Amino acid sequence: MKLKVINEAEITPELDFEIKKALCRCFPDDAEIFSRSRAWHGSVPAWSVILFDDSHIAAHTGIIDRTVEVGETCLRVAGIQNVFVPSEYRGRGLCEKVMSAAMEEAERRNFDAGLLYCVPKLERVYAKCGWWLLAEREVVRIDENENQVPLPAKNITMFFPLKVRTFPDGNINLRGNDW
Numbered sequence: 001m002k003l004k005v006i007n008e009a010e011i012t013p014e015l016d017f018e019i020k021k022a023l024c025r026c027f028p029d030d031a032e033i034f035s036r037s038r039a040w041h042g043s044v045p046a047w048s049v050i051l052f053d054d055s056h057i058a059a060h061t062g063i064i065d066r067t068v069e070v071g072e073t074c075l076r077v078a079g080i081q082n083v084f085v086p087s088e089y090r091g092r093g094l095c096e097k098v099m100s101a102a103m104e105e106a107e108r109r110n111f112d113a114g115l116l117y118c119v120p121k122l123e124r125v126y127a128k129c130g131w132w133l134l135a136e137r138e139v140v141r142i143d144e145n146e147n148q149v150p151l152p153a154k155n156i157t158m159f160f161p162l163k164v165r166t167f168p169d170g171n172i173n174l175r176g177n178d179w
């Protein structure tokens with residue numbers, strides 16, 4: 001298998017199609033959206049990390065470049081989106097391979113920290129990859145109508161330490177839509 005870090009400008013139409021096809025399979029409830037775009041809520045990845053098994057995608061994540069507010073501070077975060085491992089490749093730790101490569105690249109690009117949102121049952125999967133739960137944080141995003149709205153309470157927030165080793169106190173404003 002071959003791991004690749006691919007800048008958004010280098011994503012070919014064919015690869016874009018293959019990622020969207022896999023997103024539709026892995027997130028069937030959101031297939032209508034992913035059949036059109038990989039940019040959840042308009043948030044386009046700066047780069048993607050893909051593990052290829054020959055020409056097949058065995059694991060994927062997109063990474064958003066965003067400066068967010070945390071309490072009184074601003075942090076440039078590498079936001080994780082669209083993590084998937086197709087069902088035939090699951091349970092072999094492949095998710096960890098793309099997550100590790102994503103954060104190594106974020107460190108090279110001088111980001112402050114990694115940030116992701118997920119459902120609570122995935123906390124264990126990401127904790128194995130070195131991510132930490134941020135409990136009791138209010139998180140707001142700016143929606144498509146420019147309104148400030150909270151992120152759904154069903155999601156948990158996790159961070160990955162890079163330049164910033166301890167996440168600052170305070171609520172989080174994503175200063176844009178979520179990813």
Ligand SMILES: CC(C)(COP(=O)(O)OP(=O)(O)OC[C@H]1O[C@@H](n2cnc3c(N)ncnc32)[C@H](O)[C@@H]1OP(=O)(O)O)[C@@H](O)C(=O)NCCC(=O)NCCS
Binds near residue numbers: 085090095117119
């Ligand atoms: C979440 C996901 C990326 C994990 O990828 P993965 O490479 O299989 O991760 P791991 O190999 O670390 O396995 C994670 C857990 O999946 C479970 N698992 C194991 N084999 C599995 C299989 N064949 N099928 C489904 N789940 C399996 C196990 O509970 C495992 O936890 P463990 O460490 O206690 O064994 C993958 O299941 C997936 O794509 N799910 C659908 C999309 C999704 O929810 N993405 C995350 C959005 S935030």
